Amino acid sequence: xxxxxxxxxxxxxxxxxxxxxxxxxxxxxxxxxxxxxxxxxxxxxxxxxxxxxxxxxxxxxxxxxxxxxxxxxxxxxxxxxxxxxxxxxxxx
Numbered sequence: 001x002x003x004x005x006x007x008x009x010x011x012x013x014x015x016x017x018x019x020x021x022x023x024x025x026x027x028x029x030x031x032x033x034x035x036x037x038x039x040x041x042x043x044x045x046x047x048x049x050x051x052x053x054x055x056x057x058x059x060x061x062x063x064x065x066x067x068x069x070x071x072x073x074x075x076x077x078x079x080x081x082x083x084x085x086x087x088x089x090x091x092x
Contacts, residue, residue, distance in 0.1 A: 030087040033079075034067075040075045041067035042089075049087060056081065 030049040034041040043066055044050045053061075053068055057078075062069040070078055082089055 029090040031082060031089040032092050033089055034092045038072055040070045040072065042070055042078070043067045043092075052082070052085070052087065 028045065030044070030046045030052075032043040032045055034043075041064060042053075044053050057068060079089060
């Protein structure tokens with residue numbers, strides 16, 4: 001069983017359902033994501049994550065409070081880009 005500091009990090013690994021969860025230790029993730037089925041909310045938590053959003057996503061991106069709204073069809077590409085660049089992404 002996992003300790004209290006462990007969490008599940010989203011992985012862009014291809015599988016039957018297009019996502020898999022990988023068990024790792026993460027005390028302060030760069031991004032937190034909420035799945036709302038037809039869209040995802042991506043919350044940047046670190047300063048470098050906020051900089052990535054400004055530099056990598058379109059300026060006319062849709063936001064909801066501090067979160068960026070991403071359609072499900074685009075989310076997996078964004079998730080893969082974040083992981084390639086070394087950012088941690090955890091579900092809420």
